[in-house]
Amino acid sequence: MKKASAETAARAEFLRCELAEHSHRYHVLDEPTIPDADYDRLLRELEAIEAAHPELIAPDSPTQRVGARPSGAFAEVRHEVPMLSLANAFTGEEVAEFVRRIRDRLDLHADASAMQFSVEPKFDGLAITLRYENGLFVRGATRGDGESGEDVTPNLRTIKAIPLRLRGTNVPEVLEVRGEVYMPRAAFEKYNEVARASDGKTKPMVNPRNGAAGSLRQLDPRITAQRPLAFYAYAIGAVDFGWNSDGALPTTHSRMLARLRDWGLPVSTLVETASGAEGCLDYYRRIGEQRDALPFDIDGVVYKVDVLAVQRELGFVGRTPRWAIAHKFPAQEQTTTVEDIIINIGRTGAATPAAKLKPVFVGGVTVTNATLHNIDQVARLDVRIGDTVIVRRAGDVIPEVAGVVIAQRPAGTQPWRMPERCPVCGSQIEREEGEAIARCMGGLSCAAQRIQAVFHFASRRAMDINGLGERLIEGLCDFGFVASVADLYRLTLVDLIEMKRLSDERDGTTPETVKGGKIATKWAENLIEAIDRSRRTTLARFLYALGIQHVGESTAKVLAAWFGDIGLVRTMPWPILKAVPDIGFEVARAIDHFFAQPGNQRVVDELLAHGVIIADAHRPIMKLSTALTPSRVLADMDIPRVTGKRSEQFAANAESLAAIARTSPKTWRAAGVPADTIEALQEFIATPDGHALFARCDDAMRLIREGSPKDGGETAGPLDGKIFVLTGTLTSMSRDEAKETLEALGAKAAGSVSKKTDVVVAGESAGSKLDKARELGIEVWDEARLLEFLARHPRL
DNA sequence: GCACCTCGAGTTCC
């Protein structure tokens, strides 16, 4: 063996110090400063060094003992049988090696049963031991360093999953049960929800394991009792049947777990037996698939040789058994540092803080950005530039900053504050009272909002301009080729190439060339073509593309269906818009406000002038015209005291709002309207705004009446009014296509299943929506049923 | 006025 270099020796010493420190923090202070994955990595590095250079093994090396001394707050308990720690495997190869080592060691007399394993999930909680004497729970302790831990009996007694007395017969005189205290995910979420609502009085927990550890180490068991902890048993320690010698223990680990279950101890239902390395790896894969759906956190699986006699024969290396190994899942948590906290300006001006991270590999991808959502979230976490943070990428795809490692905060950091001015345009950033989000007030004069507006306009569900991405839009805006979405339809090939040249020049990038040294221009041709194609569109897409606040895809569809014409929508006063179902005060006002701005009207004019064609324009539907009575519109104006009933009195026999305005108060008094209500209406009409609103509403109502078909014109599709929900993957068409087709037949496609849903179309691997549909007894179609229906009802 | 349901908007990586 090669002699260790001074460098290697120094590295080993460094690792020992580092590990001792983290271990102390973890076991004694309950304040983990690095995720387990990092700890494991350091430990494995040290193990590797020590394996190569045994002379470097120091008596105080963490590889020679596990954990640190318990803190003084709880009484120390010596474990009669030491609590084990397991070796870790991270790859299938390491598991195969583990199995091979066992086979080699047992070699001559190894029969098939020696290769049987009890396989179990590895709960991410806190290992404890419970002592039962004559069936009575007498003492419980944490694992501590494996030799002795802390007496947390009063706290453990509060955990309902832990039986205070064993059930059944043949209970040993002394029984020590090993298991894991954990916090179910749902309970963890609920706890944090409450904590977050408490305005900082209760701190949220970083993760369920931390929550379990913290809860168990409460000095006051009443606090522990309020924490929703649970427990699973997975092994036994000391056992003594005393004189009752006919109660011999089972001969395999799996049967022992069954026995523990008989005694009333909770044992996970996920425990199985597996045979050989393949069996273990198959279990690993299956549990891995379920991992995100489990009600508790696990960080891997454990394989244990099932036959206890074989376990005894294999014995230990140091404190880790040769007969068991923990096979860990790839980390879904990592630490990294916050290089910067920037704010992104969205289409609506929303200023959302985001952490720029030193790249880390977590959950299968490299993460460099993580949203911090809003000011409250930053304050809650107290994330600062320079901080070391724990990044998590769990079942959901989007990475989040789970917490800050306060211990590693560099000196001189400042709490982060939302800047007062927009970093892009310098406008004021304001937060509406009671709102969660701060907004840049710059509107379209803010370059960021302009770019986002154009991006939204071009997006697939809006005008669907293929190939117009954020980078290109940035260039077009920065060099003045595009100031509003209408300018897109003015662009020429020359403009695009010139823009590209300017941005290449600015960024110092060399232009891409094709064969013959010519500058690549195909993209520009394609883009011009895509822009041209987008000219022909539908009213719903057009309205959605404009990016009116609160008008998303479905509101745009509603507007398009009811008014049918852009000329109408762009002039409607809000009380008229409000008459449409699903459009309330806020949305109606937002639409009215959008079109009240001359700049926006100009953009619409220019779009139409540049050849944008709304192909599905139609007359307003009759239902709209019938819904729009003067009394209805008056009631929707929210004039103080003028309620639905009063507005009917005002509007009795009146042809229009103007007629109402002309009517003398005497007439109403005669009809029994209270004087103060009449006064309120008169006052409203007297204001310039009120007067103008009356006139606009009258005009709008006239326009709609004149535009509406006289006959019953509208054709009802075969699925009129039916609410569909699509879920899972369809093989013959995309979900969007299916949605469009169903809508063309008159159906409405909703996002989630509820009582109102008529049909759920379930494709391949449908998930929770299908379950919910079954639960509510809603009609479910598979793809074949859908296709059959569509074949019988061709699109009109 | 409150509870429930939708819809809108923002987000990450490849």
Add this chain to the structure above:
DNA sequence: CTCGAGGTGC
């Protein structure tokens, strides 16, 4: 996908 907030029915 998830949160926040708007719309509507009770």
